Amino acid sequence: MIQAVLIFNNHGKARLSKFYTPLPAQSQSALLSQIFSFVSDRPAGLCNFLDAPGLHFPRVGADGKVKPRRKGKGRMGAGYGQGYGQGYEGDDDEDDEDESRIIYRHYATLYFVFVVDGAESELGILDLIQVFVESLDRTFENVCELDLIFHFDEVHLVLAEIIQGGLVLETNLAEIASCVRQTRALRQASINQNNPISLMSNFSGGGRGGGGGSAGDNVRNVANRWLSGLGVGSG
Amino acid sequence: MWERSLQDLIRGLRSHKNSSKAELDAFLEEAMSEIRAELRGKDMELKAEGVVKMCYLMMLHPLAPPPSFAFHVVEVMSSQRYHLKQLGYVAAPMAFSFDTEEVVLTVNGIRKDLLASHAHLPPLALMGLSDIVTPALARDVYADVATLTTHSRPHVRKRAVLALFRIFERYPDAMRMGFSRLKDRLEDDDPGVVSATINVITELSRKSNPKNFLPLAPQLFELLTTSSNNWMLIKIVKLFATLTPIEPRLVRKLLPPITNLISTTPAISLLYECVRTCITGGMLEGRTEAGDALARVCVEKLSTFLSDEDQNLKYIALLAMVKIVPTHPHLIADYQDEILQSLDDEDVSIRMRALELVSSMVNRRNLKEIVTELISHLVPKETKSAGRKDAASLLAQTAESTGSPSGQANLVSPAYRLELSQRIMDMTSAETYDNVTDFEWYMSVLIDLAYVAQAPIGAQLRATMLDVVSRVKSLRGYSVQLCQRILNDEHFSTAASAGDETCSEVVYAAAWICGEYSSTHDAPRMIRDLLPTSETESASTTAVRLMAAAKVFGRWASDISVDWNIKVRQQCLDLIEDIFMALKEGPNLSELIGHERASNLSHLFTLIRNDVEKNVAPNDGDDMPAGMREGFAEDDAGTTPKYPKSLFLLLPLFDSYELNPVGYKAQERVSLPDGLDLDTPLVDPALLKAEFDGVDVDSEDQEEPDIDAGENMAALQAAIKASDGSAKPKKGGKGPRVKADGTPESKEERAARRAARKARQAGNPHYLAADDDLDDIDSIPIVKLEIDDDDDESARNTRPGRRLLSAAVSGGKSPRRPGTPLEDKVVARPEVQIDREGEMPEGSGHATPTEKAARRKKTNGGLKALDIDMTGDDTGRASPSSRATYDDYEPDSPVKTDDRIATPPVEVVQVVAKKKKKKKRAVLAEDDGADTGETR
Incomplete structure (x- = not known):
């Protein structure tokens, strides 16, 4: 199954991180920066499979704590997230079929990274990344990094049409696009339904409140204005 | 309405791109307090906004959400409005963790959404459920999800099937009840649903007992031959890889379609999976003709990938070849050159795979070549063409290059060096040096590694060096020569003094070997080499050096007693004087162990020196002809010997017993x-x-x-x-x-x-x-360790099985390592005597409780604990057409299939208790009727 889907940019800033098995926040960002450090070192034209000595995927124990990594293994140790409450004694005798693999693609400013176990086909996942990117492209029309930044909730929803709970839900581009369109329409309808004012809310892409726009202003002034605004609002 | 939206927050964050950390922290602090207020507020719209903002911040910064975050997410999830509910479900996996109690609060909301008449709510709930399901939640919602697998919309069915997997995973008991529903989905009209079902079955088969899924073989087989969906075919092929090992008859049936796919499919991913299934599914084993032919086809296909432009294919080919080596090493051996070339690839991923493949290919014939090649990768690039010849030439090479690591190939990162060095160590020492035929070469490889590895493998190197000399007696003389060279090598002594762990460990091993095995010829020089010279050397190495010097002295002293004369006496006194000098000035006495050794020795040598000084040696010893001297010595035998008795003070301290390798365990x-x-x-x-x-x-x-x-x-x-x-x-x-x-x-x-x-x-x-x-x-009554020379001798001459194993398991010879018999004929085992077993204590034939425990098969976590045997009911329901195909190819098992048809639909479920908790569950039998009753 797919263990995680990550998107980050050329500077290692996360644009999406979706873990299909719970992992403590610290390990999530540690893993992301670890993968980034390996991936960003790789020039274009190399293979899309990340395989490096010293790369480890953290394993989660039954209590949700990260287990110490096995030593002396080049590929990432896995056995990660086999269901909680079941015990993990068997982790050590897993063969390399169960090891995590990292498959990535680099598009312009963004890295798309999938962490998968042995049940997935490496080349298949490579295609799946392409499907994901094309779906995003259809959703946002010529997707760029900014789209992903400002609509990070929507990116999650697109991904949810492709993968559910770590298993591939749909690979057909048209099918995915139509599902995404549907949910989008539903959402828009829901927003408009009860609250006509929120037409100009974030979901329609427009900014709300003048405070946020003055990004270049002195921070403290802006902050003070917000705080007082908040006080008025809640009072 | 002055609250910031997600967009505002993001803009704010972006405007802080170049500001200091303090400013950013202040901004985040402010945003957090705002979020907290929004979460607490009554306005659901604002609450949802707060949740989304929190999620965004959590993704970018490892911030801890407010303690009540999960609770607020539950609120948003249960909102009546679709867009808020959707946000709640997206945020839920980020908000909940293993110990979040709030998950309990979601049960009713999720069930309501699952059963909602609104067509768009169930998919949302199923999506969220898959991410947050816990054992308790799984138990509560299982029945609803199972019902949804027959929903009118394919989209919902698909999601329900996938959600079932997560539920089974968390709540294995549900599998007993829901398995038939899953099976029904294989016949769904919608190809997407079938594909999802296959996906789930593949996962389940990998994580639980694959036997449960054997009855599905006919349907799977039909899909394999009729479907053109590559995604699904890949999964089916992967699924068969888990099924064939437990049902060998499938192999015969699968060979034609798989061979067909391999030779016709244009999709490389599918081709690769077919090849891998052939390999991991054991279809090539047994050395049948068909298997061999298929193996040849596989390897040919893979070898074309190996030289492909596309790096991905190269990687995949190497990955697959590793699997083929155990059964058909000779086929892979044909491509050894290409594989070795891959070690030169600029892509570390490919080098890693090539390395793995190469280590699995090693046998007695190619070990030298491969190790030489691997070592050449550790040698700095510019001198690489010279190749590795022996320790001396490398010594020169490294001496030149260590000063300026700039020219070093940047390909070779420290982590990769370590990997490479460890691989070399592992492949040579595997099976107690089974592949090593030339131990002198091996010893020089180890020492070369010490020179070129520049990786922290010192402890392993030391261990191996000591182990090899203790096992291979004929190697000792040569090792002493090499080791003495190390002791004299400035590169090593300076590196070791500078704290280089690898060099320090190797010097340790060298000193020990010289001390233990050097001959008495030119012993004074050896002793002077052994004496510690550097104060910064590690204390343990200093200690070993001192003891080794004492050992050599002990042997030498007993030797010179035969020829005792005034010249030898002076030589002896000079040497003792040197030892005192070294004890006084050289050693690192900062730690107790060095200090202790030094003071031991200085007392012993004081004793010897006083004794020797008192002795008046005959000064005519050298002038006497040999014969006369012997006669002279005999004449004198009864009286006091001419030599000082203290010459024999040290020898018994070290030589009174032989150091043999001790048996494993x-x-x-x-x-x-x-x-x-x-x-x-x-x-x-x-x-x-x-x-x-x-x-x-x-x-x-x-x-x-x-x-x-x-x-x-x-x-x-x-x-x-x-x-x-x-x-x-x-x-x-x-x-x-x-x-x-x-x-x-x-x-x-x-x-x-x-x-x-x-x-x-x-x-x-x-x-x-x-x-x-x-x-x-x-x-003290401790069981005597047996030193049985006869037994050792015979064990060395015949090819030894593991004494330990054979005694413990059956008392017979242990099976040979699975190597090709051909190989053995070509390379006859050389006459090197290796003690592969080591000493074992008497009466150790029985395994200790800890070993037994270790040997016991570990049960895997998760669904592995659930060992369900459902052969009873499932075939009964298979469609007639697919049944027929299945039966066609297994005419030799009519009894079994008849049985299956005859058996009433009963699911026999055996839950194997986990070994530690000793939770015992009897075999449960559940009626199909009860099952459906419960689920509806």
Whole structure:
């Protein structure tokens, strides 16, 4: 199954991180920066499979704590997230079929990274990344990094049409696009339904409140204005 | 309405791109307090906004959400409005963790959404459910999800099927009830649903007992031959890889379609999966003709990938070839050159795979070539063309290059160097050096590694060097030569003094080997080489150097006694003087161990020096013809010898027993003598703590490794321990000491040894004064370790099985390593004698409880615990057409299939209790009717 889907940019800033098995926040960002450090070192034209000595995927124990990594293994140790409450004694005798693999693609400013176990086909996942990117492209029309930044909730929803709970839900581009369109329409309808004012809310892409726009202003002034605004609002 | 939206937050964050950390932190702090207020507020719209913002911040910064975050997410999830609910479901996996109690609160909301008449709500709930399901939640919602697998919309069915997997995973009991529903989905009209079902079955089959899914084989087979959906085909092929090992008859059936796919499919991903299934599914095993032919096709296909432009295919090919090596090594061997070339690839991913493949290809014939190639990758690029010839040439190469690592290929990162070095060590030492035919070469490889590895493998190198010399007697002379060179090598001594762990460990090993095995020829020089020169060398290495020097001196001294004359006497005195000089100036005495050795030796050598000085040597020894001298010596035999007796002071300290490799696990097989109570503390710990607070730390530190030693290299541990003296009591445990020549040690010698030991202990605050009886460690009843020379001899001459294994398991010879018989004919085992087994304690034929426990098959976590045998009911429901196809190819099993049809639809479920918890569950039998009743 797919263990995680990550998107980050050329500077290692996360644009999406979706873990299909719970992992403590610290390990999530540690893993992301670890993968980034390996991936960003790789020039274009190399293979899309990340395989490096010293790369480890953290394993989660039954209590949700990260287990110490096995030593002396080049590929990432896995056995990660086999269901909680079941015990993990068997982790050590897993063969390399169960090891995590990292498959990535680099598009312009963004890295798309999938962490998968042995049940997935490496080349298949490579295609799946392409499907994901094309779906995003259809959703946002010529997707760029900014789209992903400002609509990070929507990116999650697109991904949810492709993968559910770590298993591939749909690979057909048209099918995915139509599902995404549907949910989008539903959402828009829901927003408009009860609250006509929120037409100009974030979901329609427009900014709300003048405070946020003055990004270049002195921070403290802006902050003070917000705080007082908040006080008025809640009072 | 002055609140910031997500967009505003993001803009704010972006405007802080170049600001200081403090400013950013202030901004985040502010945003957090705002979010907290929004979450607390009553306005659901704002609450949802707060949730989204929190999620965004959590993704970018490892911020801890407010404690009530999960609760607010639950609120948003249960909102009546679709867009808010959707946000809630997206945020839920980020908000909930293993121990979030709030998940309980979601049960009703999720169930309501699952059963909602609004067509768009169930998919949302199923999506969220898959991410947050816990065992309790799985139990509560299972029935609803199962119902949804027959929903009118394919989209919902698809999601429900996938959600079932997560539910089964968390709540295995549901699998018993829901399996048939899953199976029904294989016949769904919608190809997407079928594909999802296959996906789930593949996962389940990998994670639980694949046997459960054998009855599905006919349907799967039909899909395999009819479908054109590559995604699904890949999964089916993967699924068969888990099924064929438990149902070998499938192999025959699968061979035609798989061969067909391999030769026709344009999709490389599918081709690769077919090849891999052939391999992992055991379809190539058994050396059948069809299997061999298929293997050849596979390897040919893969080899075209190997030289492909596309790096991905190259990687995949290497990955797959590793799998084929165990059954068809000769097919892969044809491509050895290409594979070795891949080691040069600029892509570290490919090099890693090539490395793995190469290590699995190693056999006795190609070991030298491969190791040479691998070592050349460790050698700096510019000198690489020269290749590796021997230690001396490398020495020169490295000496040049170590100064300027700039020219070093940047390909070779430290982590990769380590990987490479470890691979070399592993492939050579595998199966107790089974592939090594030339041990002199091997020793020089180890030393080359020490020169070029520049990776932290010192401990392993040391262990291997010591292990090899102790096992291969004929290697000792040559090793001493190499090791003496190391001792004299400035590169090593400076590196070791500078704290290089690898060099320091190798010097340690070299010193020990020289001390233990050097001949007495030119011993003074050897002793001077051994004496520590650097104060910054590690204390343990210093200690080994000192002991090694003493050992050589002991042997030399007993040798020169034969030819004792005034010249030799002077030589001896000069040497002792040098030793004193070194003891005074050289060693690193900062740590106790070095200090202790130095003071031991200085006392012993004082004794010897005084004795030698008192002695008046005959000055005509050299002038006498040989014959006369012998006669002279014989004449004198009755009276006092001419040489000082103290020349024999040191020898018995070291040479009274032979150091042999100790058998793997020998330590844990020493049976506990009757009446030995290891549990009662000798001294009341409380008392000890009060009186010696902090004092004992040092000795404890040294004892610690003893306990773990059994795991690694017992032989080595024993050897090292013996050399630094801390394991003396254990050696005593061998019972009557036996000298190298096999005769028991005389009383006098033992008394002398005891006296020496007492003298040592008297000055050592760590020894408690004890009376004589207790102090006599020889009298402690510990099982005698057997040193059976005859047995060893025969074991060495024949190809040895593991004595330990054969004794423990069946008493017969252990099977040979699965190598090709062909190979054995070509390369006859050379006459090198290797002691592969080591010593074992007497009566160690039985396995200890810990070993038994270790041998017991570990049950896997998760669904592995659930061993469901559902062969009873499922085939009964298979469609007639697919049944027929399945039966066609297994005419030899009519009884079984008839049985299946005849059996009423009963699911026999056997839950294998996890071994540790001893939770026993009887075999449950559940009626299909009860099942459906419950689920509806």
